[in-house]
Amino acid sequence: MKNKHLTVFNELHDQLLNYPRDTLWDKYLQIIVNEQLRKIEYSDEGFEPEKMSRQQIYAKAKKIDEKRVDSQTAKNAVKTSKLELTLAAFIDDQPDCKRAFIDLGYQPIIVTSASGGGSKNKTLIWMDIEVIESEDVAQEQIDESSVVESDEELEDTEDVSSIIYERKATSDIKLSLLVRLFFKKGELKMLSVSGISLMLLLMLSALLDIVIVIYSILVLLLLSDLPSFKLWQAMVFVVFIPFAYLNWRYFLMPLQSLPRHRVIKAPMFFANINADNTDIEMYRNKDKLNIARITEFTAVCPICSGVIELANGKPDQKQPLVGRCKEAPHAHVYSFDRMTMKGYFLSIKDYSVNNVLGL
Ligand SMILES: [Zn+2]
Numbered sequence: 001m002k003n004k005h006l007t008v009f010n011e012l013h014d015q016l017l018n019y020p021r022d023t024l025w026d027k028y029l030q031i032i033v034n035e036q037l038r039k040i041e042y043s044d045e046g047f048e049p050e051k052m053s054r055q056q057i058y059a060k061a062k063k064i065d066e067k068r069v070d071s072q073t074a075k076n077a078v079k080t081s082k083l084e085l086t087l088a089a090f091i092d093d094q095p096d097c098k099r100a101f102i103d104l105g106y107q108p109i110i111v112t113s114a115s116g117g118g119s120k121n122k123t124l125i126w127m128d129i130e131v132i133e134s135e136d137v138a139q140e141q142i143d144e145s146s147v148v149e150s151d152e153e154l155e156d157t158e159d160v161s162s163i164i165y166e167r168k169a170t171s172d173i174k175l176s177l178l179v180r181l182f183f184k185k186g187e188l189k190m191l192s193v194s195g196i197s198l199m200l201l202l203m204l205s206a207l208l209d210i211v212i213v214i215y216s217i218l219v220l221l222l223l224s225d226l227p228s229f230k231l232w233q234a235m236v237f238v239v240f241i242p243f244a245y246l247n248w249r250y251f252l253m254p255l256q257s258l259p260r261h262r263v264i265k266a267p268m269f270f271a272n273i274n275a276d277n278t279d280i281e282m283y284r285n286k287d288k289l290n291i292a293r294i295t296e297f298t299a300v301c302p303i304c305s306g307v308i309e310l311a312n313g314k315p316d317q318k319q320p321l322v323g324r325c326k327e328a329p330h331a332h333v334y335s336f337d338r339m340t341m342k343g344y345f346l347s348i349k350d351y352s353v354n355n356v357l358g359l
Contacts (some may be wrong), residue, residue, distance in 0.1 A: 306328070310323055
């Protein structure tokens with residue numbers, strides 16, 4: 001029996017690697033199957049499942065300390081019925097994967113400890129295998145188990161119409177060299193020595209952009225009157241024009257909209273090269289002084305559990321800044337409200353809850 005578990009879990013492990021989706025639910029599945037495999041490795045006897053609490057799974061997926069996860073957060077984030085659905089859908093959606101398990105005669109399933117009802121009883125989650133007898137029988141078994149499970153999580157009906165954003169702690173954000181030069185712990189008072197010097201630097205670079213463009217155009221226009229100036233020398237100046245444009249368009253333009261938009265995507269040089277997502281937020285402190293802060297807003301996509309990051313609203317949305325799911329950036333789109341930290345679904349209208357869950 002032990003070998004059966006080993007082969008089935010190994011197969012699932014490989015399939016999850018072959019069809020990677022960067023979503024929380026897939027990560028949960030990976031964590032659960034990895035833990036089962038680790039346990040099998042160290043046991044000589046029959047299969048003993050490695051039972052995990054929701055906190056353990058959540059902490060591993062988020063790569064944080066288990067002690068920092070409170071049970072309610074974990075309960076909201078790791079729903080057993082959704083785990084079962086994700087696993088079944090993962091197997092069903094990949095023909096190769098389905099085939100592989102039919103060949104083995106077994107498929108992996110999510111098992112949970114029946115919670116005793118008391119709040120102290122933690123639900124434990126693990127993975128087991130079941131025989132694939134025939135399509136109908138397997139279907140019935142799944143239906144039965146979901147009926148038993150559903151009374152525990154009846155109130156947790158899926159709502160994909162809104163999301164709640166999280167703000168990353170400043171201490172968790174990797175700061176770039178430019179930011180570290182001017183920002184103190186990721187924050188910059190605009191009316192301070194470093195704030196004003198950064199402003200001056202930015203103005204200087206804007207001025208430099210204008211000078212480059214004007215100078216290059218003048219050189220080109222007066223080329224015939226400048227006998228010592230060769231064409232290739234003039235071309236060198238022309239090459240600077242795109243640089244000036246890039247600096248203007250992608251560095252200075254986004255920054256100048258910060259006071260009005262309050263939150264912008266960090267332009268180049270503000271974000272650390274290793275970090276692919278950084279936002280700048282401007283807020284007023286108690287003295288009504290503007291402070292720019294390096295931060296990051298993310299949310300979990302309620303449709304696919306991928307990561308939602310702030311992105312440009314263009315071209316499909318009216319708002320300048322929206323939350324886009326990394327896995328489906330043009331279908332899973334939400335609004336962003338920095339005060340309530342909430343977002344509402346903006347994409348295709350007919351994307352109702354039933355359609356999304358395939359019910
Ligand atoms: Zn999504």
